[in-house]
Amino acid sequence: MDRNQITKWLKAPAKMANKYSLHAIYFCTGCGIIEVPPVITARWDAERFGVIPVATPRQANLFLITGYVSVKTLRAIIRTYEQMYEPKYTVGFGSCPVNGGMYWDSYNTIKHLDKYIPIDGWIAGCMPRPEAIFIAVTHLWTLIDKEMANGYIRYRENYKSYRRNQELALGKLDWPPLYSVNDEPQGNE
Amino acid sequence: MNKSLKEKLESTFKDIRITIPEDSRIAVSAESDNILAILRFLKDAGFNHLALLSAVDWIEDDCFELCFILTSYERDNEVTGRQGLHIILKTRIPREKPQFKTTTGIFPNAEPYEREIHELFGINFEGHKRLTPLLLEREYEIPPFRKDFDTRKYVEDVFGNIPSVEDNK
Numbered sequence: 250m251d252r253n254q255i256t257k258w259l260k261a262p263a264k265m266a267n268k269y270s271l272h273a274i275y276f277c278t279g280c281g282i283i284e285v286p287p288v289i290t291a292r293w294d295a296e297r298f299g300v301i302p303v304a305t306p307r308q309a310n311l312f313l314i315t316g317y318v319s320v321k322t323l324r325a326i327i328r329t330y331e332q333m334y335e336p337k338y339t340v341g342f343g344s345c346p347v348n349g350g351m352y353w354d355s356y357n358t359i360k361h362l363d364k365y366i367p368i369d370g371w372i373a374g375c376m377p378r379p380e381a382i383f384i385a386v387t388h389l390w391t392l393i394d395k396e397m398a399n400g401y402i403r404y405r406e407n408y409k410s411y412r413r414n415q416e417l418a419l420g421k422l423d424w425p426p427l428y429s430v431n432d433e434p435q436g437n438e
Numbered sequence: 439m440n441k442s443l444k445e446k447l448e449s450t451f452k453d454i455r456i457t458i459p460e461d462s463r464i465a466v467s468a469e470s471d472n473i474l475a476i477l478r479f480l481k482d483a484g485f486n487h488l489a490l491l492s493a494v495d496w497i498e499d500d501c502f503e504l505c506f507i508l509t510s511y512e513r514d515n516e517v518t519g520r521q522g523l524h525i526i527l528k529t530r531i532p533r534e535k536p537q538f539k540t541t542t543g544i545f546p547n548a549e550p551y552e553r554e555i556h557e558l559f560g561i562n563f564e565g566h567k568r569l570t571p572l573l574l575e576r577e578y579e580i581p582p583f584r585k586d587f588d589t590r591k592y593v594e595d596v597f598g599n600i601p602s603v604e605d606n607k
Binding site: 320321324353354355356357359360361363364367403407410411414417418419420 | 573574575576578582587589590592593596597599600601602603
């Protein structure tokens, strides 16, 4: 263990433990997922950074969105994101989730993913190299340290606008809202 | 053997144009009424695999073009004997009346292709049992693969009008 970090460990052990064991949901979106198998296996070995893929959103706290998001995939992404336990972090991988990328004028691709779910960090590029995932992970550590990786808190606070945007893109949603969408001040959320 | 197949097709069907752009490829254009008969003929001749069914929107000529690509799995057949011989069968249908007969009776694997074309080009396949949405999430006024569908305007209207979360707290 790094001796310099002992005070941090003593101050907030849960946060530190969370930070060094990110469980990434193995969710394949678009073409960027092709970079993930070498990242999690012997060649680049993401376990050095504590990142390990898991099968279900219930066990995950890192959501890598790896590539263009079609309208149909957005539905799955929202459902997956809402099933993850807090604290949860999302990283958009590649230029397509940022602003549509090369699909900026496509009729069926979501342009700005952060209108629908909160994003903690972006990896730009088409494709980013696997090393970029590690740079993103170390940046995410810094953000978690400074409590700036607060996407799940923003989601809770602005849930009404997120839900409205989701309904604008997808039409009627066939699952109940995660948090209250009424105008009254929220009780015990 | 390309030659004999060409002669056979020309003698059996009227109004049919056949070119051989490459050794392993035969391009056939025919009237839309003849297509089912030609497909059946080719299937009996050994072309037993419909590899692709796609559509093209020729907006200047005011028509849609349906394109069937047939190949064969039979190696010893005298017509299709050469490995990799494939046939491209094309037909044009008018844009005002996008109607065609289903080919699922001849090639059952045409079903998803016809659903896709129905959804993206708005061509109706008579007799198809399940023309339900396949790929798209919502209704479009003009099917999105037609040339008169303005994708940029559509993107601006639909995705451009969704405000960012910071703007509408």
